Amino acid sequence: MLNLAERIVKEGERLGFEDTLVIVRRSRGTLSRFSDKGVALNDSFDSSEVSLNAGKEGRKVVAHFTIHDSDEICKELKRLPNLLKVTDPLAIYAALPTKIEKYRVIDGLFDKRVGELNHFEIMRDIINNADGEKVDSIAGTLTLVESEDAMCTSQGQEGCYKRSEIELNLRAFADKEASGQGIAVSTAFDKFDYLGATRKACREAKMAEKPVNVDPGKWEVLLAPPVVANLFGEVGMFASAYYVDAGISFLAGKLGNKISMEGLNLFDWGNVPYGLASSPFDWEGTPTRQTRIISKGVLSSYLHNLTTAKRFNTESTGNAGWVVPEPTNLVIAPGTETEKSLLKKVSKGIYITNNWYTRYQNYREGTFSSVGRDAAFLIESGEIKKPLKGIRISDSLPSLLSNICSISKERYWVRWWDAEVPVLAPFMLVNELGITTPSCPA
Amino acid sequence: MYEEIAELAINKAVSFGASWAEARIQSDDSFSISIKNGSIEQPEIEKIRGISIRVIAGGALGFASTNALERNRVIEAAEMAVKGARAASLLTKEKIEFANGKEEKADFSVREKRPFENVSPKSITSLLKELDLRVVQSAKNAKFPSRMFTLSYQKTRKLYLNSEGSQIRCCVPRASFHFLCGAYHPLKGTIERSFQLGASDGWKAVERWKLLEKVEREAKSLEKNLVKGKRNQTASMDLVVGPEVAGIIAHESIGHPAEADRILGREMAQAGGSYMKPDWIGKRIGSESSTVVDDPILPGSYGFYLFDDEGVKARKRVIVSEGRINEFLQNRETGKNFRTGSNGAARASLYSVEPLVRMANTYFPAGNWSFEELIEGVAHGIYMKNFMEWNIDDKRINQRYVGLEAYQIEKGEIRDPIKLPVLEISTFELHKRLDARGNDLEFHAATCGKGDPLQAIPVFMGGPSLRFSGVRVGGDRKC
Numbered sequence: 001m002l003n004l005a006e007r008i009v010k011e012g013e014r015l016g017f018e019d020t021l022v023i024v025r026r027s028r029g030t031l032s033r034f035s036d037k038g039v040a041l042n043d044s045f046d047s048s049e050v051s052l053n054a055g056k057e058g059r060k061v062v063a064h065f066t067i068h069d070s071d072e073i074c075k076e077l078k079r080l081p082n083l084l085k086v087t088d089p090l091a092i093y094a095a096l097p098t099k100i101e102k103y104r105v106i107d108g109l110f111d112k113r114v115g116e117l118n119h120f121e122i123m124r125d126i127i128n129n130a131d132g133e134k135v136d137s138i139a140g141t142l143t144l145v146e147s148e149d150a151m152c153t154s155q156g157q158e159g160c161y162k163r164s165e166i167e168l169n170l171r172a173f174a175d176k177e178a179s180g181q182g183i184a185v186s187t188a189f190d191k192f193d194y195l196g197a198t199r200k201a202c203r204e205a206k207m208a209e210k211p212v213n214v215d216p217g218k219w220e221v222l223l224a225p226p227v228v229a230n231l232f233g234e235v236g237m238f239a240s241a242y243y244v245d246a247g248i249s250f251l252a253g254k255l256g257n258k259i260s261m262e263g264l265n266l267f268d269w270g271n272v273p274y275g276l277a278s279s280p281f282d283w284e285g286t287p288t289r290q291t292r293i294i295s296k297g298v299l300s301s302y303l304h305n306l307t308t309a310k311r312f313n314t315e316s317t318g319n320a321g322w323v324v325p326e327p328t329n330l331v332i333a334p335g336t337e338t339e340k341s342l343l344k345k346v347s348k349g350i351y352i353t354n355n356w357y358t359r360y361q362n363y364r365e366g367t368f369s370s371v372g373r374d375a376a377f378l379i380e381s382g383e384i385k386k387p388l389k390g391i392r393i394s395d396s397l398p399s400l401l402s403n404i405c406s407i408s409k410e411r412y413w414v415r416w417w418d419a420e421v422p423v424l425a426p427f428m429l430v431n432e433l434g435i436t437t438p439s440c441p442a
Numbered sequence: 443m444y445e446e447i448a449e450l451a452i453n454k455a456v457s458f459g460a461s462w463a464e465a466r467i468q469s470d471d472s473f474s475i476s477i478k479n480g481s482i483e484q485p486e487i488e489k490i491r492g493i494s495i496r497v498i499a500g501g502a503l504g505f506a507s508t509n510a511l512e513r514n515r516v517i518e519a520a521e522m523a524v525k526g527a528r529a530a531s532l533l534t535k536e537k538i539e540f541a542n543g544k545e546e547k548a549d550f551s552v553r554e555k556r557p558f559e560n561v562s563p564k565s566i567t568s569l570l571k572e573l574d575l576r577v578v579q580s581a582k583n584a585k586f587p588s589r590m591f592t593l594s595y596q597k598t599r600k601l602y603l604n605s606e607g608s609q610i611r612c613c614v615p616r617a618s619f620h621f622l623c624g625a626y627h628p629l630k631g632t633i634e635r636s637f638q639l640g641a642s643d644g645w646k647a648v649e650r651w652k653l654l655e656k657v658e659r660e661a662k663s664l665e666k667n668l669v670k671g672k673r674n675q676t677a678s679m680d681l682v683v684g685p686e687v688a689g690i691i692a693h694e695s696i697g698h699p700a701e702a703d704r705i706l707g708r709e710m711a712q713a714g715g716s717y718m719k720p721d722w723i724g725k726r727i728g729s730e731s732s733t734v735v736d737d738p739i740l741p742g743s744y745g746f747y748l749f750d751d752e753g754v755k756a757r758k759r760v761i762v763s764e765g766r767i768n769e770f771l772q773n774r775e776t777g778k779n780f781r782t783g784s785n786g787a788a789r790a791s792l793y794s795v796e797p798l799v800r801m802a803n804t805y806f807p808a809g810n811w812s813f814e815e816l817i818e819g820v821a822h823g824i825y826m827k828n829f830m831e832w833n834i835d836d837k838r839i840n841q842r843y844v845g846l847e848a849y850q851i852e853k854g855e856i857r858d859p860i861k862l863p864v865l866e867i868s869t870f871e872l873h874k875r876l877d878a879r880g881n882d883l884e885f886h887a888a889t890c891g892k893g894d895p896l897q898a899i900p901v902f903m904g905g906p907s908l909r910f911s912g913v914r915v916g917g918d919r920k921c
Binding site for chain 2: 360361
């Protein structure tokens with residue numbers, strides 16, 4: 001793979017590019033959709049991709065080829081110089097670094113057992129275990145991926161790494177309206193607690209039977225890790241200096257400002273051991289690292305690539321995607337509470353276990369709503385009283401951040417269909433969170 | 443050459459034990475250029491091509507894909523598909539069968555009168571710069587500090603073969619424009635608008651859109667709403683929505699729940715289920731004004747196709763007719779289950795993903811009322827022309843639309859702008875309250891997401907202006 005990357009870089013040099021970076025990726029794996037009735041579809045995939053960022057004379061072009069034929073890719077490259085000629089020089093052109101980096105090996109990034117697993121056995125285990133939990137049905141997705149990246153630049157930088165990923169997203173259903181979700185994700189099979197996720201989904205589905213409507217208003221709300229992951233994944237995206245610079249981030253102009261409680265520390269951690277999005281380098285060859293986005297409640301850093309770093313007169317944080325700097329793994333530092341102690345603190349409030357469909361009124365102000373999904377509960381005098389339905393969080397991210405009051409020490413890695421950025425997420429207690437409901441509920 | 447590869451895949455899959463097999467070779471070539479706050483960004487090009495093989499073996503479905511279109515790798519993929527299906531069959535209680543075994547032969551291509559590929563990138567960047575300047579210059583009382591516009595082009599070519607003898611070839615080009623703009627006023631704060639335009643066409647579509655006039659109109663309305671808009675007092679009132687809002691209502695509250703795979707629970711772990719039940723054909727879910735159709739064969743539409751990705755001839759589907767559910771969106775698997783057959787609703791976004799039950803172009807058909815007549819009938823209400831925030835629960839009942847360009851209606855006349863009115867309501871209440879459809883049918887492009895891995899597919903959403911009587915509209919932050 002590195003040979004192919006080098007060949008394409010050389011072809012770029014021959015075509016006159018000053019800065020060329022090539023990443024070749026091969027991904028293989030399986031994805032299965034299953035339910036208590038069996039496997040709805042078993043999908044095996046094997047693909048190779050070549051991504052290229054090439055620049056000269058202040059102009060750049062980005063190309064992505066998911067085609068296997070390397071001769072064809074080299075032929076396609078010949079189109080790029082002409083394309084560059086007729087486009088504008090960029091407002092800011094950041095050349096690739098000439099300093100040769102030695103990349104660190106990241107612990108736990110690749111577990112060869114993942115590629116050797118019999119995923120049908122795992123699904124059988126899940127189906128059998130759910131069967132004993134007395135839920136009506138289950139539905140889930142199990143994904144196993146092995147990938148290998150090789151990177152090469154015209155400045156002589158090289159790197160490669162392998163990563164394995166195993167991911168279960170499971171929902172259990174009980175009664176007519178009740179459901180619970182369980183998530184298990186890891187790079188390593190040892191840390192993949194799929195039976196724990198199965199039990200959690202089933203338990204919460206049973207607890208959520210016969211839900212009732214809730215009054216809209218400002219509530220004290222306990223957010224479970226999947227909700228925290230969904231919303232902090234958004235915070236991570238808004239920390240991208242590209243969106244800040246474009247004026248479409250609620251974090252614009254707030255660097256150095258206190259935006260949350262002192263106990264909130266949010267990191268982007270591109271090389272965290274066992275991180276689902278960990279890699280030794282970003283898509284500009286910059287070594288990945290830990291970046292404090294929020295430190296003791298203060299907005300401390302945006303996420304940068306070389307271009308935004310130049311624009312903001314700082315250094316890249318190793319978050320380069322192709323054009324936009326993006327979060328890698330987000331890690332929220334542990335608090336001092338437990339899930340149970342957080343629950344005890346609530347005299348009257350709501351516990352939300354999952355959400356989806358987060359959409360914005362205004363990115364600059366961070367006003368949004370997000371729909372409750374799966375189990376939600378009314379809390380009274382520190383205890384779960386009854387299941388709820390029809391919940392929507394309707395508030396703003398600045399308000400949510402400023403109203404966080406407690407964080408648990410238990411944390412879980414979350415990544416699923418509607419929370420794409422991996423987040424090591426705790427439970428969080430938030431005051432005065434806006435909850436709305438349909439005017440005429442079902 | 444590709445036919446040989448696809449035939450090889452099918453023949454091998456059958457020889458490995460598949461009772462049915464299909465192969466789809468798909469290539470997607472795309473190109474896009476953006477402008478961000480007056481500066482042209484780097485152009486992006488993408489080429490994705492490969493083969494997928496889907497089989498039934500032992501009564502279960504197997505799917506495999508590779509982008510290596512070489513004999514040995516394709517044979518390997520065919521074997522993986524069959525092995526996967528056989529292993530899955532050991533866990534599967536219900537055997538999978540497909541409806542519609544008819545052999546189809548077709549070749550359909552959308553011809554661009556002015557191919558996008560023949561337009562120089564210089565012309566595209568010039569247009570983007572003109573658009574940016576037009577927005578900046580349209581400001582009188584506010585500023586537009588956030589402006590991101592993208593022009594994109596995608597050409598999708600597919601070759602579909604199956605073991606029943608079907609062979610379908612198609613080529614569909616698509617042009618699209620994305621607009622995101624934020625206005626700012628020191629005393630009034632900010633407001634943002636985003637929308638997408640799209641068509642199955644080339645550069646002619648871009649010319650048709652009259653983008654300079656369009657972005658100027660949008661910028662002016664954004665500024666007016668920011669500077670003069672007032673908050674709505676939450677109350678029950680009549681609500682008139684424009685075609686863009688009608689489209690999202692059709693898509694979210696009728697189109698998605700009518701997808702038969704959701705109704706059968708096949709999407710429960712991802713995009714969710716449906717309030718519609720298998721035996722709900724004929725059931726009333728709205729007023730007589732509530733009719734929603736999905737039509738893939740609409741010429742020039744963003745969601746256009748003539749044969750779906752299971753080789754079934756596409757046709758118009760009337761999902762809800764005068765308030766009653768008329769038919770669901772079906773693929774071959776669900777069509778067998780429902781004993782209706784497929785109605786050609788299977789779509790796959792890339793070579794590497796399975797075809798799922800999807801919408802194409804979902805809309806409320808035009809009614810008989812002129813826009814003026816709709817407004818005349820409102821004593822006190824709101825006209826919500828377009829929207830920004832929206833979402834819906836995973837059963838497609840509890841939905842929310844936050845209007846952007848919106849106005850008060852008093853005694854049958856459109857009056858002052860209203861800031862961010864909120865409609866948060868159940869599907870049944872919403873469709874029960876629909877009392878009139880305008881005659882001003884429009885379509886709006888969107889990119890719809892479903893499946894795991896997420897498949898983003900082009901669709902139209904549309905409708906005429908719609909009037910709802912006596913719905914609760916919020917927006918004073920008390921709702």
